[in-house]
Amino acid sequence: MAARTTLNTRRATRRLAADAGLLCVAAGFVLPLAWVVLSSLDPRAGLKVKVPDGVTLDNFDAVLKPDITFTPLLNSLLLCGSATLLTVVCAALAAYPLSRFRSRLNRPFLLTILFATSLPITAIMVPVYALFVQVNLIDTMQGTIFFFTASQLPFAIWLMKNFMDGVPKELEEAAWTDGASSLQSLLRIVLPLMGPGIAVVTVFSFVAMWGNFFVPFMLLLSPDQMPASVSINDFFGNRGTVVYGQLAAFSIIYSTPVILLYVLVARRLGGGFALGGAVKG
């Protein structure tokens, strides 16, 4: 009994120590986040975290204009929305035979996909630019959408295949006996059964593209096509002195969709949902 009690007190002490340690790290991590929230409400925001001189929504009012916020966000939505749709459709189609049929080519294909998943895409942006200039795809939405899709596809196929493996094959076999084609059984049986998997692939692709800076920065040139990830730079360059309050307000507006999406999916599927397929080990 005595041994058990000391073990319990030791555990309680350890929990306190762990709590204290975590809170210290959390305090360090929260400072930059606190800056963006407080500054967006502060009429005289500067660079350091401080309690606002008086809460105002003027910063939000100032940036909620077509050329500053709405056009870039719409561009982001068009760009990332189309690319995500294309990614999910192509990945679902590609994952199906990989998951359902045996073939000698499956393993090499999957290994290549997995290899491509971890290639540094940043490295090929210069040749992609040069290539896009040659084939007249530079400064076009569709070119950027295709490249976004291609860069996201390896990971999407890999994830999708793993989720698809979790759907039992028996239901489909019944459908095949009834004369359904592969495509029909994919659409009517497999995909509806892997709703959470599709949600994960969709959200992951969208979040990755929404936050990506380098790809649109390289491939799009006209200001009216810029997504929010690039247009946010204008707060520094073209408008003279930086209005930090407005920059903070814009940052919040621009970040909210991805945070909401993440929370929605994470809540349903638990923490590291996006890592499921990639880092089993």
Next chain:
Amino acid sequence: MVKEGGARSPRLRTLTRALPVAPALVLLVLFLAGPIAYCAYIAFTDLQLTGQAESSFTGFDNFRTAFKDDAFLNAVWLTLVFTVLSSIVGQNTLGLALASLMQRASKPVRTLTGGIVVTAWVLPEVVAGFLLYAFFRREGTLNAILDQLHLPSQNWLFTLPILAVSFANVWRGTAFSMLVYSAALNEIPKEITEAAEVDGAGGWRRMWHITLPMIRRSIGTNLMLNTLQTLSVFGLIWVMTRGGPGNRSQTLPLFMYEQAFQKSMIGYGTAVALLLLVVGSLFSLVYLRLLRTEV
């Protein structure tokens, strides 16, 4: 059933079955494999952005130039510092520490800390860059805190730019390691650690002799993925320092960009890109070997 076999040859059947892969394959070949092949080609030419219509094949000249170029060697060194500091030491160790503290902490603290760290991870790259820029600037939060504590403050982005961007990358990327290690630690059977505890093994000894060996595969894959992500960081550094002052935070991606666009030497910039790609591929191959039983 008749549909499946019957008159059709196995080869035709294989082809029809593989058909759904076609759209993905076309996109991957045209927009990913294509540029990589093109990269491998123009790295050996003197392609420039302006003026010159034709480019000519120059063999290994770009690579020879690179290894004699102090700015390139500087970028290699800074990339190494950035990767070791932020991914191997920072994200990896802090992620493991957070995950193992979370095993013991109370639920509200665990949720709160997890939420904050993950938010930093989900934020768009450029936003993260701005937040850390504000944090490290001369008139920013870090110096305000140091002043309060009567410690010497300085202009971090000027005096220690590579350290500042490394910290920024730790801030942004630690969530990934934390999630990986939390998952790995949850899979360790409780009986094992409890048995060791009853036998009187202290926290550090349990960590060293039981926990670390049991999650060594997660450590391997996590290190690989962290390193690969860190190798391709561009936006974060671009927003915070543009690679400066001078070239004191210019890692390889920023050096590549500068050579290709500010100095219009696409060929040279691509040669650097190819080297980065090769290093990335090597890491990627090691990662595949670590995962090889999974496929």
